[in-house]
Amino acid sequence: MNNVTVIGISGGSGSGKTTIVKKISEVHPDLVCIPQDNYYRSAEYINNENITAFNFDHPAAFDTDLIVEHLEMLRKGESIQMPLYDFVNHRRGDDHIIVEPRKVVIFEGIMVYFDKRVRDLIDLKIFVDTPDDIRFIRRMRRDIHDRGRTMESVITQYLEVVRPGHYEFIEPTKAFADLIVPEGGMNEMALEVLSAFLKQF
Numbered sequence: 001m002n003n004v005t006v007i008g009i010s011g012g013s014g015s016g017k018t019t020i021v022k023k024i025s026e027v028h029p030d031l032v033c034i035p036q037d038n039y040y041r042s043a044e045y046i047n048n049e050n051i052t053a054f055n056f057d058h059p060a061a062f063d064t065d066l067i068v069e070h071l072e073m074l075r076k077g078e079s080i081q082m083p084l085y086d087f088v089n090h091r092r093g094d095d096h097i098i099v100e101p102r103k104v105v106i107f108e109g110i111m112v113y114f115d116k117r118v119r120d121l122i123d124l125k126i127f128v129d130t131p132d133d134i135r136f137i138r139r140m141r142r143d144i145h146d147r148g149r150t151m152e153s154v155i156t157q158y159l160e161v162v163r164p165g166h167y168e169f170i171e172p173t174k175a176f177a178d179l180i181v182p183e184g185g186m187n188e189m190a191l192e193v194l195s196a197f198l199k200q201f
């Protein structure tokens with residue numbers, strides 16, 4: 001397939017990246033999203049009590065070689081076997097999903113712009129910029145509801161690794177963005193602009 005366009009959607013944890021992807025997928029069903037989270041390395045020994053024993057907010061937490069390989073394949077019009085990640089048990093699942101090539105590929109995650117090899121494979125770079133307090137509240141709710149976490153583990157993890165990791169590895173990558181979207185998934189005007197951009201494909 002020629003002319004595959006890769007769109008990056010990055011931003012801090014809880015900024016609203018996934019929500020944006022869900023909303024634009026409703027309007028443009030013919031795109032595919034690759035979540036960077038699916039490329040986390042497994043750390044099965046982690047639980048709510050030792051949550052900071054593996055740093056999920058460091059670039060080394062991701063299998064970036066596999067990300068590069070898969071994005072290159074999608075750009076060439078080849079299908080990939082995308083891994084699936086289990087946030088409750090902190091491990092890559094045994095199954096994978098076959099992702100068929102599409103004209104528009106979205107790559108979404110907290111450290112999408114950290115590695116130059118990945119950046120160079122992305123055509124349009126979007127950064128979702130949401131204040132820390134809002135992100136923390138969203139994350140707390142979501143992690144307790146969906147990711148099997150306790151309030152104490154969310155707070156400990158946030159203070160010890162998530163917040164420092166955000167300022168060291170994520171916030172600086174905003175400088176690579178072509179577009180900055182304030183407040184994430186309910187920014188209707190930003191969604192309209194993105195939607196109009198996608199209509200050409």
Ligand SMILES: Nc1ncnc2c1ncn2[C@@H]1O[C@H](COP(=O)(O)OP(=O)(O)O)[C@@H](O)[C@H]1O
Nearest residue numbers: 012013014015016017018019138142184185186
């Ligand atoms: N604009 C918003 N207003 C209220 N809640 C939101 C908004 N955007 C996202 N959320 C909620 O916040 C949580 C985190 O959002 P999500 O899109 O998963 O963020 P990210 O993918 O950046 O971590 C989710 O539970 C989501 O439903």
Ligand SMILES: Nc1ccn([C@@H]2O[C@H](COP(=O)(O)O)[C@@H](O)[C@H]2O)c(=O)n1
Nearest residue numbers: 012013014037040056057087090110162
């Ligand atoms: N087992 C894991 C893996 C990752 N995290 C946290 O997820 C955040 C990134 O995902 P978002 O959907 O919030 O963008 C990241 O900040 C990690 O701390 C985790 O808690 N457990």
